[in-house]
Amino acid sequence: MPATVRYSSNAREPPPPNNVLRFVEDYWDIISNYVREPAHNLCLQGFFSFSSTTSKLAIRDTAFMQKLLSTVISEDTASPVKGDLMPSVVVKSCCELYEGLDQEEKIKFFEILVRDFGVDRKQTVAAAENYLKLASSAKASESQLWRTELALKHTLDPLHSKFFDRVNQLPGGMKFLIDMRADLLQTIGSFKHKQDSIGHLMALDASIKATLQNWLFGFLKLERITWQSPAVVLEKIGQYEAVHAVKDWKDMKRRVGPRRRVFGFFFSNMPTEPLVFVQVALVDSISTSIQRILTEEDLSIHQDAQRISCATFYSITTQRGLSGINLGNFLIKRVVRDLKKEFPQIKTFATLSPIPGFRGWLRHQVQVNEHVRKELESISTVGSIQEIVDTNDWIHDDAKSSAIKPVLMRLCAEYLLTERRGNVALDPVGTLMSEQETATKLSLAKWSLRSPIELDGRYLSNPKASSDKGIAESFSIMVNYNYLLDHIEENNEEYLAKGIITVSSACNGDDNQWLRERVGDNVRLVEN
The missing domain is CATH 3.40.630.150 (Malonyl-CoA decarboxylase, catalytic domain)
Structure with missing residues (x-):
């Protein structure tokens, strides 16, 4: 294999500018060599990873970005010429490039996706005209109409939706999309007073959201989080909690104690990543004080289990990148069903909710x-x-x-x-x-x-x-x-x-x- 410049995103020192430039210019040679001779490259990690420096250079090169994303989105991504490895290699490169960008540069990444890989409106208009012409013809068969309808529908799917689908197929791709959507929502929020200028970003958000919805619901697993759960899960519950901050490990232990419950949805390929979780207090009447819930030292569940007649949902947190997907409502219904099995005497399920506005x-x-x-x-x-x-x-x-x-x-x-x-x-x-x-x-x-x-x-x-x-x-x-x-x-x-x-x-x-x-x-x- 010809000698190539190799940089890793884990490198301590950024490469000098002339080598950085050569890295980007030679990217496709590096990719091609890797794909042609994978046996000589046993470890992909770190081989041609984008560093923060190379990512910043690449995002400024519009032609490079268009070629990179076109390769990912192309219907012919996997072909005898490109090889079966090309799709995952280039998609992984896109993800590494994105992660090396700051917020302003990520906005540019979003804009390239929308501007160059959105809906082809000329193609859509042509397909619509063809459909209208065919629909008005008495000679059109049902088969012709059906194929024309499918063709029209296909033109309305933005090209960037294929990018999200392919990212989602990577190991860790789901988490990447969730975090990417969180970045996008932050960007949209920063332009909330300029609604007319963010329509394209909202269209992009709809595509990511649709991808997440299509993949999530069939693979969600409900789990109860306890003090015996992996430490990494408990740590993330404390880190992500968006309503009532977890003070320390003692506070966390109280929240998963005998008269408390924490339930979360996990994705099958992300067993330590709570996507949405709800905290529940098991009490004898509807709770009216959040401080009592948060500070009360729990008694043994066995001593007064029959007195439990109400489940109070006092906090629910969804990862920002999953906002609007309605996982919380789905979670509540599942939790209610599980609690009724464990405590059939519970008749009341209620929230104790803040009123921030x-x-x-x-x-x-x-x-x-x-x-x-x-x-x-x-x-x-x-x-x-x-x-x-x-x-x-x-x-x-x-x-x-x-x-x-x-x-x-x-x-x-x-x-x-x-x-x-x-x-x-x-x-x-x-x-x-x-x-x-x-x-x-x-x-x-x-x-x-x-x-x-x-x-x-x-x-x-x-x-x-x-x-x-x-x-x-x-x-x-x-x-x-x-x-x-x-x-x-x-x-x-x-x-x-x-x-x-x-x-x-x-x-x-x-x-x-x-x-x-x-x-x-x-x-x-x-x-x-």
Whole structure:
């Protein structure tokens, strides 16, 4: 085999510029030599890996990138000329190149995928015209129409979807795509105020998402995480936890203790990588204090197992690259089924969820909504509107907090039930049990809100039991979403079709009257 320049991404020192340039220029010679004579190259790892330096050089060479990605995406990737090894070798190179890029360079990688390997619109228009012409012909056979429809459908598939499919076939390819999508979502989020300029990136996201959806659901495995689980899994649970940070190993041991459960979905080829996981407290009634759940020292499950009548889902975390795929909802249904087998006496499955958007919403409403101002002015004797909305001092005063709390609870219920984005509720936490971090679509109808007076404000006056984050986001108010097993489909249909949220009527008559007056037809009151 001819001598070639060999660089590894693991090299401590970057190669000098002239050698870097030669590396990129000779890339295809290196690939060809490797593919022709694999017997002389027993170890692929490190042979022509892209380093950070060579990746940065390659991404600036548009012609090189087009050729590299074309080789991956080509229908004729594996051929007698290229050999059977070419596909995996070049796809692996693409992944190594991408991992050597910074965020700005990754955006350029995304743009090349979209611009040069998206839908061929000229081809699509031609196929559509051919289909319309054939469909209007009385002589067209069903077979001709069927083949033409398939041809049209094929032109609508972006070429970059083939790139994702081929990456997914590599060892570790699924994790690479999950992380790549997380990068893409971060990019889209950074341009959220320029929606018109990110349509192409959203199309790319749809392709990655479709690839993940098609591959994941048939290969997911539900596992309970315990103190006996591999340390690497426990470490990742602590690292990924997005709702209530795990402080230390003692905290982790408590969360997987006798009266607690942690369940996660794992992909068959990624046994130590929790894709989505949920934390559950087994209690005798619906939980209203997250601090009690997080700090309570568990008793033996055998001593009071029969007292367990409620499973409270207090945290669910999905890897960012899987946002919007609805793994959380799928996970909850599986966990409910398993818990009912282990504890048949459990009748109530509910969440204890934060309300991260409430305080920000209230600040805005004070400026534009007379009704909200009047509600807060009604308690002006204990504090000004600015003091209530913008400071936390009153929380430390029992007398003030007792007067302020009922008003905030009503306004919080109003926020949860009436504020909409289109036909769906505004509050992102409604999707806590489906997609915790970046959900844009409320799954609230899969549960039902408990009554407004039972929104968790019981520890509102006890700052020692509240997190700084909880106080900053929602004055520490939390909400229970009750997972009504017998009404899931009915509530879901009502919400998705009509935007109606189901609320249990656990409050008294006056509160029910207030609820009807404020939210009207947006909610449906049901008996407990």
